Amino acid sequence: MYNNVCLQSESAVERRIAVRQLTIKSNKSASWFVDIRKLFWLYELGDPEDLLESPTEKEHWKRTVNRTIDNIWLQQTLAESKTMKILQNLNMNMVKPRKPHPLLQQQAVSTYDANRQLLKLKFMCGKYILQSDRASFSKNKVDDTCRVCYKSPETLQHMVLECSGLSAVRDPILRDIESEIEKSFPCLWKSYTQDQKVTALIDCTVLYKKHKLSKVECRRLHKIDFQCRRLFFTLHTKRFKIFELSKGAASARPLNTISKSVCSGNSAGNLLITKKPDGCYNSVDPLG
Ligand SMILES: [Zn+2]
Structure with a gap:
């Protein structure tokens, strides 16, 4: 809008007001043109008088x-993200102004999958609460x-890759992931450390070492x-189910027997694991 004023002829009322206000008003003034000057300085756009002249x-x-x-906002966001531990598994190279993250540009394949996307978003933003948190x-x-x-201790790495109580549901899906990654990035997965694997599972855009991705x-x-x-949805539902079982056990038994009961043998591993029509192995369907 300010540029429209600047484009007017020198005799136009708005332009004359702009010249006057920018000349005589101090920065403490409530004038709209003074606010414009502050925005110019904030975003390093020069002086509004320069635009008025040319x-x-x-x-x-x-x-x-x-x-x-x-x-400016991108640089500020990137700088702040480096100090935010919760964003350590989000690939900030893929954060672009006015564009969603590449993994959020895909449509869910089903209502069930939409729930998985919501949960995955929590892991990407570091909002999933574990016992260590x-x-x-x-x-x-x-x-x-x-x-x-x-x-x-229940850390992210422990839950995603190491917890023995979740291995029954984790291993088949991890094999699927490894085989999918192997098709496009031969030998890359095996070269990763445990930390790198967790990051790649949460935000697989790190597999490409670049800032821009093609459609392919x-x-x-x-x-x-x-x-x-x-993987994340299955781990989450399994973990949740185990907690529910442990709560049930807590209400039925003395406290000192709970740990033994939950740990013994199954870790809820005797829950029925079914393969869903869309290829999911989840044991619990949140939508029934
Ligand atoms: Zn564990």
Whole structure:
């Protein structure tokens, strides 16, 4: 809008007001033109007086403003993300202004899959709460031991790759993921550390070491991500079911027998694991 004022003839009322206000008003003034000056400085667009003297073509100015503002916010977001541990598994190279993350551009294959996407988003944003997080939030008043296997602290790596109580549902899907990754990235998965594997499962765009993906590359990643969504949803539902069982056991038995009961043999491994029509191995269907 300010550029429209600048494009007017020198005798136009709005342009004359702009010249006057920018000349005599201090930065403490509530004038709209003073606010415009502050925005120019905030987004490093120069001085509004310069635009007044040499206005640019409307579309060109619009592109310049959008590009400048996008760039500043992107740089600020990237800088802040480096200090945010919860975003450590999100590939910030793929964060682009005005565009959703490549993995969020794919459509869910079913209503069931839409639920998987929601859950996966929690892992991508670091919002999925594990026992180690509860312990950390409570300053270690809460025990961080995994409530599924009772063998190690429940960290992200433990839940996704190591927990013995979840291996029955994890292993078949992990094999599917490995085989899908092997098709496009031979030998890459085997070269990864456990941490890198967890990151790749949460945000598989890290498999490509680049900032921009072609449509073919996106389609490959969507196939891999479908399997990853299955993995996280299955682990989550299995874990949830085990918690429910442990709650049931807690209400029926003395506290000192719960741990033994939940850990013994099954870790809820005797739950029925079924293969869904869309290829999912989930044991619990949240939609019934
Ligand atoms: Zn465990």
